[in-house]
Amino acid sequence: MRRAPADTDWMAVAIALSRRARPGAAPNPNVGCLIVRNGRVVARGWTGAGGRPHAEAAALAVAGAGARGATAYVSLEPCAHESMRGPACADSLIAAGVSRVVIASQDPDPRTDGAGIARLRAAGVEVVTDVLTADARAAMAPWWTRQVAARPFVTLKLATSLDGCIALADGSSRWITGPRARAHGHLERAGHQAILVGRRTLDIDAPRLDVRLPGLEKRSPDKLLLTRGTAPEGWAAVASPEAVTGLDSVLVEGGAGAAAAFLAADRVDRLLLYRAPILIGGGRPALGDIGLGDLADAHDRWRLVDSRLLGSDRLDVYERTRRD
Numbered sequence: 292m293r294r295a296p297a298d299t300d301w302m303a304v305a306i307a308l309s310r311r312a313r314p315g316a317a318p319n320p321n322v323g324c325l326i327v328r329n330g331r332v333v334a335r336g337w338t339g340a341g342g343r344p345h346a347e348a349a350a351l352a353v354a355g356a357g358a359r360g361a362t363a364y365v366s367l368e369p370c371a372h373e374s375m376r377g378p379a380c381a382d383s384l385i386a387a388g389v390s391r392v393v394i395a396s397q398d399p400d401p402r403t404d405g406a407g408i409a410r411l412r413a414a415g416v417e418v419v420t421d422v423l424t425a426d427a428r429a430a431m432a433p434w435w436t437r438q439v440a441a442r443p444f445v446t447l448k449l450a451t452s453l454d455g456c457i458a459l460a461d462g463s464s465r466w467i468t469g470p471r472a473r474a475h476g477h478l479e480r481a482g483h484q485a486i487l488v489g490r491r492t493l494d495i496d497a498p499r500l501d502v503r504l505p506g507l508e509k510r511s512p513d514k515l516l517l518t519r520g521t522a523p524e525g526w527a528a529v530a531s532p533e534a535v536t537g538l539d540s541v542l543v544e545g546g547a548g549a550a551a552a553f554l555a556a557d558r559v560d561r562l563l564l565y566r567a568p569i570l571i572g573g574g575r576p577a578l579g580d581i582g583l584g585d586l587a588d589a590h591d592r593w594r595l596v597d598s599r600l601l602g603s604d605r606l607d608v609y610e611r612t613r614r615d
Contacts, residue, residue: 359388395427456574
């Protein structure tokens with residue numbers, strides 16, 4: 292079907308809504324839905340905590356009769372399978388009388404995977420697909436990675452000096468970066484299901500790993516310890532990067548050994564590099580051995596996707612370039 296000039300703009304809003312559901316929507320995908328009629332927003336919705344209600348159901352509940360004849364913008368194909376907790380979203384959109392559905396990405400879940408689109412079309416609903424697909428998949432990267440690659444989406448955070456140190460020689464690291472960078476780090480914590488550090492970091496720093504931002508305190512992630520031994524109360528022990536399973540997203544926050552282990556296992560999808568305008572000299576390096584045998588293998592692995600100043604500190608965000 293033909294794409295309307297405004298479809299890209301409305302879909303960008305639906306994708307922005309989908310980000311509100313991270314990470315609370317897990318284990319379901321974080322989806323955004325916008326219902327538009329005659330160029331005006333009738334309703335908006337995003338996936339609820341624990342995965343319900345779905346974004347479409349949330350938006351339709353607000354729209355009521357206003358959904359009839361409207362266009363629904365959805366960041367992921369409406370589901371085609373019913374459950375004990377509610378009807379399929381494709382059926383709900385049909386019953387609400389929407390005349391058109393614009394979809395960013397087809398659902399890789401085999402229970403839907405094109406069936407939602409087919410059901411809508413069979414009911415006479417105009418369907419437009421593949422609008423801002425890459426943006427939608429990026430917004431749901433944690434769920435998408437677990438669904439397609441059967442592993443969590445991993446973000447590695449490194450806070451360093453200009454010369455690549457994460458601490459003084461004696462291990463002192465509070466604080467390398469300033470308050471704005473640290474606040475941004477807490478926001479990143481709130482967006483992940485779990486946070487991981489290594490044994491050395493636990494023993495030296497005794498980190499709390501909670502979220503200390505007003506209003507987001509309850510979004511503190513679960514705590515993981517990379518160790519072949521046991522973990523203290525309130526923590527879960529994992530023996531290797533490959534042993535981290537059953538989660539959509541993990542933030543690796545320290546230290547050099549844990550960071551190196553995840554990089555060596557090629558389990559890092561996103562890199563947050565906070566750099567303070569200081570020089571340490573003779574401090575502890577940010578990384579241990581990552582198993583690099585040839586310098587040529589280090590190139591073309593990372594793509595810069597964002598760069599900004601946080602106070603006097605620089606944040607660069609990189610994404611792993613993968614072929615799969």
